Amino acid sequence: MESEHKQNWKAKLHEIIYEADTPAGKLFDVVLLITILASIILVMLESINSFDEKYHVLLNISEWIITILFSIEYILRIITVKKPIRYIKSFYGIIDLLSTIPKYLSLFPFLGGGHALVALRALRLLRVFRILKLARYLGASNQLSNAIKASRAKISVFLFAVVIAAVIFGTIMYLVEGEENGFTNIPKSVYWCIVTLTTVGFGDIAPQTPLGQFIASLIMILGYGIIAVPTGIVSAEYTKASETTGKISDEEHEHIANVTLNTQCCINCLAQKHQDDAEFCHKCGCKLHHD
Secondary structure (H helix, E strand, O other), rough: HHHHHHHHHHHHHHHHHHHHOOOOHHHHHHHEEEEEEHHHHHHHHHHHHHHHHHHHHHHHHHHHHHHHHHHHHHHHHHHHHHHHHHHHOOHHHHHHHOOOOHHHHHOOOOOOOHHHHHEEEEEHHHHHHHHHHHHHHHHHHHHHHHHHHHHHHHHHHHHHHHHHHHHHHHHHHHHHHHHHOOOOOHHHHHHHHHHOOOOOOOOOOOOOOOHHHHHHHHHHHHHHHHHHHHHHHHHHHHHHHHHHOOOHHHHHHHHHHOOOOOOOOOOOOOOOOOEEEOOOOOOOOOOOOOO
């Protein structure tokens, strides 16, 4: 009886921490996100010397409170899953750990550098997608991702051609302008060519001779065309993928529309994106808990 009560307690806590389909789960995620944002703001404020000198004690106490809360959350995430090592080795598990230890490292000044890891807490904001239920948009994002993957060969060849052009034009500008005009070596000239091709134009180096300025004008015009090419390649692949998707039958469209996903998280393998009526995990087959 005691063992069953313990399992029910773990299952309920797991539902609150890992899922966002219940009011308690949504509240937990909202509070967590607010806490993360607050911790990032504290780190930003602490980097302002004048502000830190005036409110150092308050900032330090606030940071310790948030760190303790994150530590409790990390421990609860471990004890509410059947295989804790899966969570510890997962992407979010590593980020949760790295976002917690910096403050503890500050207790050992001789280690140094730990404070910079606090910025990793920003990655934890990715959990906001569970609250906003952006799963309905995953189809479109996957389609774009597939279009980019399908274009990688063409884009790679194109970028290789751009690198060759930058090296050639950079070498030419080194010969035309020379060291007296700031083009002291070929690598620096190639750097100038890349900056010009991308239409960034830092202005730290500029051609002074008429011939150099003419070549620079040609590179600038070429740069506008270069920016458009990768976009066109990806757009063509995206359009092709959309046309392929459009050939799906009406029955398949209706089936896809009726399939809804929830945020249930398997207590065994931490898999998500289960259908609303799913009773078992689609990855490991473990029974999902339901209220």
